[in-house]
Amino acid sequence: MKEITDRPSFELTPGGELRNWQGRKEWFFNRDDTDHYEQYYEGPYKRQEVWQKRTLEQLIKKDARVKTLLEFGCGTTRFTRWWHEIGIEATGGDISPFMLAQGRQLFGGDLVMADSHHMPFKDHTFDALAFVTTFEYYQNPVQVIREAVRVGKYGIVFGMMNRNTPKLIRRKVQQAIGRNNYYVTATFYTPKTLQALIREALPDRDYTISWNATGLPKWFPTQQWRVPIGDFFGLHVKLNDV
Known part of the structure; x- marks a missing residue:
């Protein structure tokens, strides 16, 4: 297993409730939400998952240097397992012990409980980093x-919940009436707003960005396009200066 040099910190209430990571409650510290995560993908989200994986594979395979990958916010290892299926040796990281406990039962590879703002790995431990529907929850993106980019030598691949989707209104309504805890603390990005963050974070790096959107209605004539509209988009940052 890769060397671990730090541990995450979060507050426990007397009753054992996890809270105050980033100063707020998060759904991934709630067993009522985490225990059903895999069922969500096996149920109504199954078709979307197929296209999400196809989009991410097309992006990451453009960089033949990527043989190893760290997926942060790996959750139950739904996508971590899949990276192995497409020939990439993946390690998973997450701050939720509830999600990782499930992941340990489903995934035979390395997992680490850690905070993505302070990754417990040496420089360039992996070829790439991946965030799949987890980057939306970081207060300091x-x-x-x-x-x-410190830990992942050749770049980052993002799988993101897109703000440019007709379902945004439904997401906001569900959030407001307490019907979907997954969206309460999420920040929804577009390809444009994510690229602005990348420019701010990496002003002195040489990189190439490619992206594709998916998550379109089943009846739509295409399921993937270079138009920033759809429930999901994948974006790859390929570092050229290493």
Whole structure:
């Protein structure tokens, strides 16, 4: 297993409730939400998952240097397992012990409990970093990007919940009435706003960005395009100066 040099910190209430990571409650410290995460992908989200994985694979495979990868916010290892299926040796990292406990039962590779703002790995431990529907929950995303390129030698691949989607209104309504805890603390990005963050985080680096959007209605004539509209987009930052 890769060397671990630090541990995450979070507050426990007397009753054992996890809270105050980033100064707020998060759904991934709630067993009512984490225990159903895998079922969500096996149910109504199954078709979307197929296209999400296809999009991410097309992006990451453009860089033949990437043989190893750290997925941060790996959760139950849903995508961590899949990286191995496409020939990339993946390690998972997450701050939620509830998610990692499930991941340990489902994944035979290395997992670490840690905070993505302070990744417990030496420089260039992995070829790349991946964030799949987890980057939306970071309060200091610029710091996370800088940590990602410190640990991931050749770049980052993002899988993101897109703000440019007709479902945004539904997400906001569900959040407001307490019907979907997954969106309460999420920040939704577009390819444009994510690229602005990357420019802020990496002003002195030479990199190439490519992206694709998916998550379009089943009846739509295409399921993937270079238009920034859809429930999901993948974005790859390829570092050219290493």
